[in-house]
Amino acid sequence: MELCETYRIPHSQLMGASAGGRWTALDRAKAAAWAAWKADVCDGCGTRSAEWDEQQGGDRFAYVAQTSRCLGCELIEQEQEQVPDGAEGRGVRIGLIKPS
Template sequence: MCELYRIRHSEFLRWPTSDRHKAVMYQLRKGECCPDCGTHPDLTDPRRGGHPDAVVMAPVHCRVCEIRERGMQRWERDKKNYPAGTTLRVQPAPPPGEATDAEHHHDHDVPRSTSP
């Protein structure tokens, strides 16, 4: 618990007993969730009050995922132009009007190479 909350054990012991119990129980409950999708079995298990069809698959559009996907496609094509060890990450865009190398790339997905 202390590692998770990044506190000393003595600090954890100063928490009210009910808060310590809640923190432990929360972690135990999280441990029962599917490691792949994060769903707790209660949601779909009728023996636990759930329903087998409690969830459905539905297409969802996310602009950030779209940018990331296009950026990764360009990255696969252009990564040879970058120094070894260069990676991509999604990060906030600079404020409007603030010039960056990325602004020179047509849709800001992948920064321009600084290599000659």
């Protein structure tokens, strides 16, 4: 469904079962279910609340925390510290590009 969302095509077309790219009732139902599933995913950690809720079949101890370091994120944070506070710094975004 992620590919369908990216390319804005019905699932049946992705699977090669639909000609013309028309959305069937099943395609619409799958897209709605995908949207609902995505809405429940935490932006910060990527888990869903049901995964933690034992009353919904989840497991409070299903995950353990793991520390990792991304040198790209570190570089972005260092550059962000150089952006001045106040009006000059509004709307400034730091990204990574490969030097030419």
